[in-house]
Amino acid sequence: MGIESEKWILMVTARTPTNIAVIKYWGKRDETLILPINDSISLTLDPTHLSTTTTVSVSPTFHQDRMWLNGKEISLQGGRFQSCLREIRARAQDVQDKKKGIDIKKEDWQKLHLHIASYNNFPTAAGLASSAAGLACLVFSLAKLMNLKEDNSQLSAIARQGSGSACRSLYGGFVKWVMGKEDNGSDSLAVQLADEKHWDELVIIIAVVSARQKETSSTSGMRDTVETSALIQHRAKEVVPKRIVQMEDAIQNRDFPSFARLACTDSNQFHAVCLDTYPPIFYMNDTSHRIISCVEKWNRAEGAPQVAYTFDAGPNAVMIARNRKTAALLLQRLLYNFPPESDTDLGRVNNFI
């Protein structure tokens, strides 16, 4: 093919926001293909805030696939990266750039090596879905680089094999990850329920309680839950399917009280099944509990939900305010209850995003 001798480099940069599940994904029915035991629904954040930026590049001068995360080289040998790379290369198309003298045939992609540089503008592995943004961005940028013809839904099924929740970051707005029925995972992919304009009054505030990496990874945590919790199957089979229907309705109708109630109870139930795991998994801490109490107290005082909260696999609170005015009031309350000047390092909130 003669491209080895040339010195060109081809690059694509993409940015992908993280997404926050309001009906949670927790538990797989297939560990390798990453097939979940229930549907989930998420909100994709505005990419100007929590997001991953990834540059993928290909050049005949590269001699192996390499990746850097936040400036530090990491291994691409993991099964999940390999799955994504394999699935994308299998769908790669011809790429030509006559100006640069680039002429890649689809079969060349099997031999060409990639350099991948990825940055998160927020704490990594702290329960803020960094892997969702990261893998979605990786798959999306590689798909652009290799000129894939697949649409975002089809790409989501590839991203899913890198990190389950990554599939939901391929769309903006409100996204459902349909668990699917097929053993090969072909129907386990993301669909957009409504775009980002549908309900754009909502404001998301994230309180970074701890930016430390979590002690129990989501992968091992959910495996332990599926193996040991006596409640997880009841949740997946009986509770979540009803909540998915209700949440779709709440989003469709911009019904904030229902949305908030479902988001809060589903977050709590996810942490409940973590606690029902053996040994138990604790992602929330006393500060998380205080934030919940603060929000619940306010919602009760107002007689109607003003703010919903949801916590992923970490102590950090994601709060969804019904509109900008409420978000401003929420920030006031949080700053009052968790003053940033506080000189105690126990129980304080480090940052608001």
Next chain:
Amino acid sequence: MGIESEKWILMVTARTPTNIAVIKYWGKRDETLILPINDSISLTLDPTHLSTTTTVSVSPTFHQDRMWLNGKEISLQGGRFQSCLREIRARAQDVQDKKKGIDIKKEDWQKLHLHIASYNNFPTAAGLASSAAGLACLVFSLAKLMNLKEDNSQLSAIARQGSGSACRSLYGGFVKWVMGKEDNGSDSLAVQLADEKHWDELVIIIAVVSARQKETSSTSGMRDTVETSALIQHRAKEVVPKRIVQMEDAIQNRDFPSFARLACTDSNQFHAVCLDTYPPIFYMNDTSHRIISCVEKWNRAEGAPQVAYTFDAGPNAVMIARNRKTAALLLQRLLYNFPPESDTDLGRVNNFI
């Protein structure tokens, strides 16, 4: 009857230990009769440690029923006290003491008034089952005073109407509260599974994380759970019945690994359904979590459970060591991890009982 003019006083003093559930009671099917949604199993503590001491007295000079708890007068008007007093008076018998010139006919008890003084030798309403010991002791001492013919199991059904878990404190050793089927609660009572000598190697250590009164009372907490948790009925109907059988076997066979696994997972599941309640109920705090992690780590390192933990409606840890030697090692570990001299007042354990 002529007893009004006499100046005699008749007293009975009794001491009743608290009990610690290892398969938890959480949720009622009848709020007034206090009928639970599942069976539960507990260990009754040694009465020389956590216990209530109650003196009940009757005299024609008393003009109303009165009660003092820890030296402070409290109201007896609550429905639960009234239920117990009514049930006991209905079963009262003749009492004679010729030396003192006392001759009470059973019907006199309806008119005679009582003075009740009760002391807990441990924190009240801090999730250490103070009401269990208290109501069991009240019923037991009144039954003695009024010469009731009922056995402890029948008395347990009366104590149950004062505080559900009180029924289990009428026996020593290992006790099961059978939920019963009858609408009138007549078959919802305590039975002794094994006496205190059956498995007397076990040593209980209680770490008082906080002696403050809990924010959510058990009564309102379990009502909220039954009304709002999507998991509680599955727990009560599907999970607990199997665990009851397994726990009875573990106790019968003095099988510590099974006993520990069941006790820990059931405690965790009880706290999981609290978290699944809306708004969520948090009884454990970061210190409780650290104690669990400490015990789990040790058990894992030893390859077999050395210590079981269980938490009631509060952050205080009840740990059950397999024998005295293990208990001594546990105390060492706890004192190392939670040094009593520590000058931080966040996250420390106040006391070991």
